[in-house]
Amino acid sequence: xxxxxxxxxxxxxxxxxxxxxxxxxxxxxxxxxxxxxxxxxxxxxxxxxxxxxxxxxxxxxxxxxxxxxxxxxxxxxxxxxxxxxxxxxxxxxxxxxxxxxxxxxxxxxxxxxxxxxxxxxxxxxxxxxxxxxxxxxxxxxxxxxxxxxx
Numbered sequence: 001x002x003x004x005x006x007x008x009x010x011x012x013x014x015x016x017x018x019x020x021x022x023x024x025x026x027x028x029x030x031x032x033x034x035x036x037x038x039x040x041x042x043x044x045x046x047x048x049x050x051x052x053x054x055x056x057x058x059x060x061x062x063x064x065x066x067x068x069x070x071x072x073x074x075x076x077x078x079x080x081x082x083x084x085x086x087x088x089x090x091x092x093x094x095x096x097x098x099x100x101x102x103x104x105x106x107x108x109x110x111x112x113x114x115x116x117x118x119x120x121x122x123x124x125x126x127x128x129x130x131x132x133x134x135x136x137x138x139x140x141x142x143x144x145x146x147x148x149x150x
Contacts, residue, residue: 080109
């Protein structure tokens with residue numbers, strides 16, 4: 001049900017979204033904009049009946065606050081607390097997959113304190129561009145080795 005819901009909802013997203021979310025079983029291959037779309041827009045709606053909804057909501061709400069100038073000014077300390085709680089409970093919901101990269105979430109609020117909203121220092125503007133450096137294409141070469149068990 002969740003598998004098809006992601007694709008169905010993504011197909012209805014406004015054209016302002018750079019790309020549509022692919023199926024959840026393809027999340028290992030999602031671009032950052034697809035993951036962001038799921039985290040901020042689709043996930044909070046589609047995961048309501050899932051066992052990890054409250055845990056997911058910690059991350060989604062914290063990131064939402066860190067993406068908005070108005071919310072950042074009011075909720076940065078709470079967002080920091082939600083991210084710490086999310087990281088501390090991560091293994092309970094997902095096992096030991098990607099624990100090191102998840103730990104980085106503990107530092108996102110500190111980065112937002114220094115640089116402002118997440119869009120001020122994110123790589124999203126460069127995701128779909130084929131950057132050229134000295135005549136060669138530059139790609140990240142990053143991929144996830146495991147996917148969450150929704």
